[in-house]
Amino acid sequence: MVNQRWMEKADRVIMHTYGRQPLVLVKGEGCRVWDEAGKTYLDFVAGLAVCNLGHAHPAVARAAAAQLDKLVHVSNLYYTTPQIELAEDLVRLTFADRVFFCNSGAEAIEAAIKLSRRWAATRFGPGRHRIVCMANSFHGRTLGALSATGQDKFWQGFEPLLPGFAFVPFNDLESLKAAVDDSVCAVMLEPIQGEGGVKPADPDFLPAVRRLCNERSVLLVFDEVQTGLGRTGRLFAHERFGVAPDIMAIAKALANGLPMGALLAKEEAAQAFVPGTHASTFGGGPVIAAAARAALEILSNSDFLASVREKGEYLGEQLRRLQNRFPAIQEVRGVGLMWGFDLNTEGAPLVAACRQRGLLVNCTQNTVIRLLPPLTIERAELDEGLAILTAALETLST
Numbered sequence: 001m002v003n004q005r006w007m008e009k010a011d012r013v014i015m016h017t018y019g020r021q022p023l024v025l026v027k028g029e030g031c032r033v034w035d036e037a038g039k040t041y042l043d044f045v046a047g048l049a050v051c052n053l054g055h056a057h058p059a060v061a062r063a064a065a066a067q068l069d070k071l072v073h074v075s076n077l078y079y080t081t082p083q084i085e086l087a088e089d090l091v092r093l094t095f096a097d098r099v100f101f102c103n104s105g106a107e108a109i110e111a112a113i114k115l116s117r118r119w120a121a122t123r124f125g126p127g128r129h130r131i132v133c134m135a136n137s138f139h140g141r142t143l144g145a146l147s148a149t150g151q152d153k154f155w156q157g158f159e160p161l162l163p164g165f166a167f168v169p170f171n172d173l174e175s176l177k178a179a180v181d182d183s184v185c186a187v188m189l190e191p192i193q194g195e196g197g198v199k200p201a202d203p204d205f206l207p208a209v210r211r212l213c214n215e216r217s218v219l220l221v222f223d224e225v226q227t228g229l230g231r232t233g234r235l236f237a238h239e240r241f242g243v244a245p246d247i248m249a250i251a252k253a254l255a256n257g258l259p260m261g262a263l264l265a266k267e268e269a270a271q272a273f274v275p276g277t278h279a280s281t282f283g284g285g286p287v288i289a290a291a292a293r294a295a296l297e298i299l300s301n302s303d304f305l306a307s308v309r310e311k312g313e314y315l316g317e318q319l320r321r322l323q324n325r326f327p328a329i330q331e332v333r334g335v336g337l338m339w340g341f342d343l344n345t346e347g348a349p350l351v352a353a354c355r356q357r358g359l360l361v362n363c364t365q366n367t368v369i370r371l372l373p374p375l376t377i378e379r380a381e382l383d384e385g386l387a388i389l390t391a392a393l394e395t396l397s398t
């Protein structure tokens with residue numbers, strides 16, 4: 001097997017940080033990817049909510065290619081036009097007044113932690129540096145982001161973590177009220193916990209958190225690294241809840257597969273960063289910023305977002321049908337094209353059964369099957385994926 005040979009090589013030279021699927025992928029187009037042996041797969045993972053416009057989107061590819069010929073990198077010692085234009089787009093499309101660019105979700109979270117602490121230090125003096133986060137959250141793997149992640153399985157062997165984080169159960173307002181005292185500068189949460197198993201905030205929770213943050217003068221930070229950029233059928237998931245944060249971390253789909261993260265903030269919070277306080281060598285580089293602008297133009301289109309909501313409702317309906325048919329499926333949760341369902345058994349065999357039949361799906365939290373297809377998916381492709389998922393579920397129950 002061609003795939004096998006590459007996997008053996010990888011096993012010798014790449015660090016063992018990933019439990020990977022046994023697939024070597026060489027090509028992607030739209031909602032499909034090809035492996036080394038030439039087999040194609042319908043991709044309901046989309047690089048973990050990254051390729052929201054599908055693989056090899058021509059507008060993104062053209063924008064990046066054109067910029068590659070012009071100017072690739074000069075550092076943030078200088079201004080570059082794609083970065084400025086992208087920031088203007090993001091400010092126009094969101095609650096935010098200013099943007100800081102970086103290269104990943106974890107880095108955007110690091111920036112959010114630093115900005116929150118510095119805002120409080122500037123405004124109130126020392127002693128107000130703690131951040132209240134949610135149990136079961138996921139904010140990334142760098143030491144700061146890891147310290148904000150409310151799952152101790154990710155901490156093992158890496159302690160001591162960064163001090164100054166407290167955790168309360170997600171959707172538990174009373175616990176949050178008790179935790180937000182004078183030592184706290186910010187509350188940080190994902191509007192829908194992604195890695196944690198596709199768990200949405202209760203409709204009343206985010207407005208109540210917003211009010212609490214206002215009352216106690218603490219910043220509200222949303223991690224929309226996974227939920228942002230059209231994934232939920234709105235440009236950002238918080239729009240569904242009618243609540244805006246003070247600071248928001250985004251990344252994943254921002255440049256449709258090229259690495260980019262960003263921190264967005266209201267003016268008052270953003271003022272806490274002054275020259276010399278934070279930086280990224282690659283952040284907001286011209287090629288990635290040009291690609292992100294092209295992606296954002298499509299992702300923010302209202303007809304496009306309406307089509308995501310429509311396809312999402314259809315996918316949700318079909319998953320609930322499967323739930324009625326297969327007792328292995330417990331709860332079905334999701335919105336837009338971000339869906340998950342709990343199995344009463346380990347998810348890995350179902351992921352493998354889908355893969356063998358030509359469908360890529362992801363499993364998180366051991367028993368939650370997560371579906372994150374490209375937002376550009378056609379109805380016929382959704383049906384094709386659902387048919388494969390159904391066939392794979394049949395193997396579980398026999």
Ligand SMILES: *Cc1c(COP(=O)(O)O)cnc(C)c1O
Nearest residue numbers: 104105106138139140194225226
């Ligand atoms: C993926 C993810 C991160 C981390 O992003 P990286 O780019 O892998 O560092 C942070 N927060 C959420 C909600 C995520 O889904």
